[in-house]
Amino acid sequence: MSAAKKADKPVAAETMPSGTTSGTPQILLAHHLKQLRLPTILREYDKVAREAAREGIDHTAYLLRLVELELIDRERRVVERRIRQARFPAVKSLDTFDFVAIPSLNKMLVLELARCEYILRRDNIIALGNSGTGKTHIGLSLGLAACQKGFSVAFTTAASLVHQLMEARDERRLLKLQRDLAAVKLLIIDELGYVPLSTTGAELLFEVFSQRYERGSTIVTSNLPFEEWTSVFGVERLTGALLDRLTHHVHILSMNGESYRLTQSARSRKLAVTDANDQSAVEDVDPDTGEITVR
DSSP, rough: OOHHHHHHHHHOOOOOOSSSSSSSSHHHHHHHHHTOOOHHHHHHHHHHHHHHHHHHHHHHHHHHHHHHHHHHHHHHHHHHHHHHHHHHHSSOOOGGGGGGOOOOOOHHHHHHHHHHHHHTTTTTEEOOOTTTTHHHHHHHHHHHHHTTTTEEEEEHHHHHHHHHHHHHHHHTTTTHHHHHHHHSSEEEEETSSOOOOOOHHHHHHHHHHHHTTTTEEEEEEEESSGTHHHHSSOOOHHHHHHHHHTTTEEEEEEEEEEEEHHHHHHHHHHHHHHHHHHOOOOOOOOOOTEEEEEE
């Protein structure tokens, strides 16, 4: 083929990276915002632009408003992710806790602990009291506060944690689980004392406390006073060593009182009986005087 014919052959145009030279501005903007992972700006920029036009806001203030919305929404998503990772059985806050029902509980101390400064000091919290007084509620509430303050949290019951540790040991992944437990900023161990532990389980749980000593904060709830913890761990020396580490930097919450759950249950039954009596009541009207009698 001659050089002239080769010159007549059309040359294919160079292809540019997708999303840079073609498409409407809205399509390109949506593409770039998705690439930059800015979903809130993508969702809100048009509405905020209209608001800015109505209010006469300049482009800098408009951009600032968009970025603030993105930051607020991002922090909300981060908190939600921490809450999911904590594996709370329920999400509870101090706003719904009835402090009046448990007069032995120091409300001011609990509110101070909700500021989470104890986590920075690597202090521990132990909530002691009989069953049904809201110890789990307090633990969950302080865990939620920690998530909202930016700390990693893990929630478990003592029995479940021991089961996880023994299973991990049998499957040769105990070291990884121990590293994960040691790394979390706040570990919440609920219901210590409800189930006696085997010798192996007690030793594994002790190791968790030992590895977190002065490295991370731990919240423990228990229905047993300290002098009865030997019945859970089985060995007095092990119990003493555990308490020595756990109570070195500790805030103790006394939560003895009437069972909150039993009180609520009794109240509900009383209301149900009252409603049933109201529904069964019959009114008699005296035809002469118009007087109404309920029977």
